Amino acid sequence: MKFSLFVHMERSDPAKPHAELIDELEELVLMAEAAGFETAWIGEHHGMEFTISPNPFINIAYLGARTKRIRLGTGTVIAPFWHPIKLAGEAAMTDVVTGGRLDIGIARGAYSYEYQRLFPGLDAWGAGQRMREIIPAIKGLWQGDFEMSGEFWSFPSTTSSPKPVQKPHPPIWVAARDPNSHDFAVSNGCNVQVTPLASGDDEVISLMERFNAACAAHPDMARPEIMLLMHTFVAEDAADAEQLTNDLSLFYCQFGAWFQNKKPVRQGILETLTDDEIAAMPQYAPGKIRQNLVIGEAEEVITRLKAYEALGYDQYSIWIDSGLPHERKKKSLQLFVDKVMPAFGHGRRQ
Numbered sequence: 001m002k003f004s005l006f007v008h009m010e011r012s013d014p015a016k017p018h019a020e021l022i023d024e025l026e027e028l029v030l031m032a033e034a035a036g037f038e039t040a041w042i043g044e045h046h047g048m049e050f051t052i053s054p055n056p057f058i059n060i061a062y063l064g065a066r067t068k069r070i071r072l073g074t075g076t077v078i079a080p081f082w083h084p085i086k087l088a089g090e091a092a093m094t095d096v097v098t099g100g101r102l103d104i105g106i107a108r109g110a111y112s113y114e115y116q117r118l119f120p121g122l123d124a125w126g127a128g129q130r131m132r133e134i135i136p137a138i139k140g141l142w143q144g145d146f147e148m149s150g151e152f153w154s155f156p157s158t159t160s161s162p163k164p165v166q167k168p169h170p171p172i173w174v175a176a177r178d179p180n181s182h183d184f185a186v187s188n189g190c191n192v193q194v195t196p197l198a199s200g201d202d203e204v205i206s207l208m209e210r211f212n213a214a215c216a217a218h219p220d221m222a223r224p225e226i227m228l229l230m231h232t233f234v235a236e237d238a239a240d241a242e243q244l245t246n247d248l249s250l251f252y253c254q255f256g257a258w259f260q261n262k263k264p265v266r267q268g269i270l271e272t273l274t275d276d277e278i279a280a281m282p283q284y285a286p287g288k289i290r291q292n293l294v295i296g297e298a299e300e301v302i303t304r305l306k307a308y309e310a311l312g313y314d315q316y317s318i319w320i321d322s323g324l325p326h327e328r329k330k331k332s333l334q335l336f337v338d339k340v341m342p343a344f345g346h347g348r349r350q
Contacts, residue, residue: 001309001344004317005032005333006075008230009052013322014267022051022062022117024326028333033070035337036346039103041075041229041317046114049268050258053323057094064098071307073191074231075101076175077316080109081118084137088160091170092093092142100165105193106131107175113261132184135172140314142169157227177207183216186221190196195229196321198252198284200292204228208311227315228308231322232294234301234335241297244324244332245290251323252284253277298339305340 007028010019024260029040045051053059060072072094077087095102103343108127109115115122133150139145144159164170175193192211196203211226231248235241253273257263264271275346282288289295294304305316318336320329 001305002038002315003036003341003344004041004073004227004251004315006043006317007040007320008045008321010169010321010323011049011052012269013233014049014269018052023217025059025065026066027326028320028329029067029070030081031330031333031337033067035341038315039071039073039317041073041103041105043075043107044077044081045111046081047117047268048111048113048258048265048270050054050254050270055090057090060094060102061097063102064094066222073099073173074105076105076173078109078114078127078272079106079134080122080127081114083132084134084141084148084173085158085160087134088138089143089162091138092160092162092164095164095166095170096162100170102164102166102170103173104170105173105175106135106208107193111258111261113258113265116261120177128181128282131174135174135188135190138317139169140173140236143228171225174279175266176210181219182210186211186214186218186224188301189221190223191225193229193317196292197230198289198292200288201304204308205311212312220282224254225314226312227317228313229317229319230294232301232318232320232336233322233332234340235297235332236297236335237297239291241295244295245286245293247324248293248322249286249289250278251321252289253281254323256281256284285337298335301336301340302343305344309344 009025011021032040042056044056045053056073056074063072088089108131130152133152137148141158141160142163145157147157148155171191173191173193176182176185182192193341194207215223233244235244256269257270257273295300
């Protein structure tokens with residue numbers, strides 16, 4: 001099982017400069033590269049300091065100039081916010097400037113907060129249908145002289161300029177949850193990204209079952225890769241694990257509040273949650289978070305990850321966004337590199 005890092009700039013203190021966040025992002029990715037991680041993933045989000053990444057291709061191009069080996073992926077671009085010609089061209093240019101190290105993850109998006117602002121009236125169903133239309137379109141544009149007359153986009157014969165370095169194109173990953181999304185990904189030759197969020201190992205198992213069912217339904221297609229994305233933090237001791245649990249509990253309450261899209265947002269920062277609002281999200285209580293996320297000392301983390309490897313996951317991505325200070329993220333990542341990765345046969349690689 002390969003390891004990767006899912007990482008964004010984030011802040012809750014407007015006094016912290018964005019330029020400092022870029023430096024911290026680079027440091028975490030360089031740590032991952034030195035440790036032999038397969039990929040660093042950066043997604044797309046708009047108008048929120050909770051996750052700062054209006055165009056992941058910019059971040060990836062920046063990191064591409066500062067790294068040598070690690071692959072750099074969009075985890076994910078939001079399909080309905082892109083025109084196929086723009087997405088094909090910008091992805092191809094990013095593949096060129098990174099020397100063929102781009103992976104492109106695509107999703108329908110999830111925050112109604114973003115839909116309201118970038119695509120008023122869009123719902124999850126409409127966003128999903130656009131994702132299903134844009135993936136064949138960008139493949140056609142990379143081949144060249146592609147004409148489209150679809151439900152959502154139509155344009156005359158067009159060729160992506162530039163074309164990607166990787167042939168036939170960069171690996172495409174689809175963020176999938178429901179069985180139809182898994183089926184679409186597999187039938188279109190795409191890899192799959194899944195996350196149980198904070199739903200625990202039953203959901204981890206169910207997601208793999210959905211993927212396996214899709215593979216079985218398309219025996220003519222080569223089995224794609226599947227990546228599991230989870231918040232993962234290695235603790236020094238029991239007290240450190242308890243503190244991490246409490247911090248991640250608050251992070252997920254904020255995450256849930258963003259999804260509910262009911263709290264005021266000022267200068268891109270969500271209004272502080274009240275105790276009553278936190279209590280109204282028992283699914284993110286510390287006990288649930290401790291059980292459902294991968295938080296603990298190294299041996300506990302190894303045991304959980306060995307179980308995921310046995311299920312058949314090809315890649316495990318550490319979701320490090322957490323609201324934690326940069327130094328605490330670094331400490332956990334270093335503990336993962338030093339104490340967890342050797343159990344999977346991964347050695348440090350420059």
